[in-house]
Amino acid sequence: MVDKDEKIKSLQEMGFPGDEVDRAINICGVDASMDVLIDSIHASQHEATNMSFGGRKEEKIMEESKNKRKLYRGRVQGNQPRRRLDGSQENSMRLPNPMTGFSLPNDRHRLPPVNRSLPEEAKGRPFFYYENVAKALKDTWSTISENLHGIKPEFVDSQNICATARKRGYVHNLPIENRLRLPLPPQTILETFPHYKQWWPKWDDRRKLNCLQTVKAPATVTEWIQHTLASSTSPPTASVQTQILNECRKWNLVWTGKNIAAPLEPAEIEQLLGFPINHTREVSMTDRYKSLGNSFQVDTVAYHLSVLKTMFPNGMTVLSLFTGIGGAEVALHRLGIRLKAVVSVEKSEVNRRIFRGWWGQTDQQGTLIEFDDVQSLSNDLIEYHTRRLGGFDLVIGGSPCNNLAGSNRHHRSGLQGKESCLFFHYRRILRVVKSVMATMCEEGAASY
DNA sequence: GACAGTATGAAGCAGGGG
DNA sequence: CCCCTGCTTCATACTGTC
Known part of the structure; x- marks a missing residue:
C-alpha cells in the first residue's frame, strides 16, 4: 500500500x-x-x-x-513518422497495400529490398517478436511501436504465404536478410482441400479464405444457403449468387456437398494455420475453434524466425508470453531449432493442456517452465529465471486482441481494454529481461 | 458447470461516379 | 472535391441442454 x-x-x-x-x-x-x-x-x-x-x-x-x-x-511501410500539413506530428500508421511485409518466401511480388536501421538499444540478443491484429483501432500501432523502441511493425497478410488471410502486424528486432525459403503450404483453397472441387460452384471464385475466427457459422446460415439454392435456378441468378457468396466469405464456408456450404472443421483450420493435424484434438469443439482462431499462422511466423537457425545452432532459450497453443514453439520446432528451455506464460488452462500435449508428443528434451498470468510474473521472478537460464535468446508473443479486433461488437476499446492492455506487460517484461541481461553482461566482464 | 448454438454492428479503408 | 457502395474483421452475450 x-x-x-x-x-x-x-x-x-x-x-x-x-x-x-x-x-x-x-x-x-x-x-x-x-x-x-x-x-x-x-x-x-x-x-x-x-x-x-x-x-x-x-x-x-x-x-x-x-x-x-x-x-x-504511395508510401511504403517502415519509414519515418510523417508530419501534418500544419507541422504537427502525425502518429497514425497506415497499413500497406498490398500487405506483404519486408519480404516474402515466394518472389511473385518482386519486392524491393528494405533497408531498416534499428536503434542501438534494440539490437541483438535478446531478440524479440511481438504480434497483434493489423486492423486495430486508430493509433494503436503507433502506441505499440513507440513502446517497443520505436520500431515500425512489419505488416503481413498470411494469404501471401498460405490459403487463408490473416492480416497481422509484427514488431521485432530480427535480421530481415537471408530468411529461409521453406517449403510453402498449398496456396489456394482447392489445393488445400482438393476433394471439395466436385462440389465447388463455378460462380464461387474464391481462391483464398478470409481470416479464420473464433466461432463457426450457425446452422441457420448454412441451412438458408441450402434452401435458397434448392429452390433456385441452376445456375442461380446473379443476385442470389452475390448474397450467398457474401455469407460464404463472412463465415469462411466451403462446399462439402450438393448445395451444402459448411464451416471448416478444426482439423482443417489446424492445417491452414500450419499446425500438426489434431494439435488441439483433446479439448471440446468450442474450445478448439476459439484457441485456433486466436493463434499464429505458423508458416508466416516461421519465415520471420528462420534467420535464427544459423545464429543458434545449439538451440534457443525462449520466453514465450501469451503462449496460447504454442504457435511460436511449433514454428521454431519446424525450423529444426532445438528448444533448450521455454518459460511459457498462458492464462488459459485449455491452451496450457494443448501446449503440454504437443511438448510431450514431440519428445522435447528441454526445460519447460509454466506460468499462468503475465500480471503475476513479478520483476523479481523474471530476474530469477533470466539469470538461472543464462538470459533469453528470444522473447516472443502476441498479446490479447479482444479489444482491438473488428469482430468485437461490444468492447472494442483499444489498448486500454480489459484484455488488450496486457500489451504493457509484454513491454514491462521485455524491459526487465533486457536490463537483467545487460547487468549479467557487465558482471561477466568484471569477473575477468 | 461444461458445452453448443445463435443473434448482435461498427470501424476503417478502397474505389468509383458525379 | 463530395458522397456513396463494397469489403473485411485473432468476438461477446445470452440461451438452452445435459
Whole structure:
C-alpha cells in the first residue's frame, strides 16, 4: 500500500490527473513500474483525445482523413513518422497495400529490398517478436511501436504465404536478410482441400479464405444457403449468387456437398494455420475453434524466425508470453531449432493442456517452465529465471486482441481494454529481461 | 458447470461516379 | 472535391441442454 501511495503521489506531482492515475494502476497493477504507468496514461490520453471527436466529429475527422490520404498515398511501410500539413506530428500508421511485409518466401511480388536501421538499444540478443491484429483501432500501432523502441511493425497478410488471410502486424528486432525459403503450404483453397472441387460452384471464385475466427457459422446460415439454392435456378441468378457468396466469405464456408456450404472443421483450420493435424484434438469443439482462431499462422511466423537457425545452432532459450497453443514453439520446432528451455506464460488452462500435449508428443528434451498470468510474473521472478537460464535468446508473443479486433461488437476499446492492455506487460517484461541481461553482461566482464 | 448454438454492428479503408 | 457502395474483421452475450 505504501508503494502504491508513493506511486500515486509522484504521478500526480508530475501533473497527471488523479482519475487517470487510478485507472492506470487498475490496468497495469500496483507492481507496475513508473514508466509502465506513465506510458499507460499517455496511451489513455492519446485515445481520449481521439475519442472526444465523437458526436460532433464529422468535419474534423473527414478533414484529417483527407490530409492523411494525401500524405500517405504511395508510401511504403517502415519509414519515418510523417508530419501534418500544419507541422504537427502525425502518429497514425497506415497499413500497406498490398500487405506483404519486408519480404516474402515466394518472389511473385518482386519486392524491393528494405533497408531498416534499428536503434542501438534494440539490437541483438535478446531478440524479440511481438504480434497483434493489423486492423486495430486508430493509433494503436503507433502506441505499440513507440513502446517497443520505436520500431515500425512489419505488416503481413498470411494469404501471401498460405490459403487463408490473416492480416497481422509484427514488431521485432530480427535480421530481415537471408530468411529461409521453406517449403510453402498449398496456396489456394482447392489445393488445400482438393476433394471439395466436385462440389465447388463455378460462380464461387474464391481462391483464398478470409481470416479464420473464433466461432463457426450457425446452422441457420448454412441451412438458408441450402434452401435458397434448392429452390433456385441452376445456375442461380446473379443476385442470389452475390448474397450467398457474401455469407460464404463472412463465415469462411466451403462446399462439402450438393448445395451444402459448411464451416471448416478444426482439423482443417489446424492445417491452414500450419499446425500438426489434431494439435488441439483433446479439448471440446468450442474450445478448439476459439484457441485456433486466436493463434499464429505458423508458416508466416516461421519465415520471420528462420534467420535464427544459423545464429543458434545449439538451440534457443525462449520466453514465450501469451503462449496460447504454442504457435511460436511449433514454428521454431519446424525450423529444426532445438528448444533448450521455454518459460511459457498462458492464462488459459485449455491452451496450457494443448501446449503440454504437443511438448510431450514431440519428445522435447528441454526445460519447460509454466506460468499462468503475465500480471503475476513479478520483476523479481523474471530476474530469477533470466539469470538461472543464462538470459533469453528470444522473447516472443502476441498479446490479447479482444479489444482491438473488428469482430468485437461490444468492447472494442483499444489498448486500454480489459484484455488488450496486457500489451504493457509484454513491454514491462521485455524491459526487465533486457536490463537483467545487460547487468549479467557487465558482471561477466568484471569477473575477468 | 461444461458445452453448443445463435443473434448482435461498427470501424476503417478502397474505389468509383458525379 | 463530395458522397456513396463494397469489403473485411485473432468476438461477446445470452440461451438452452445435459
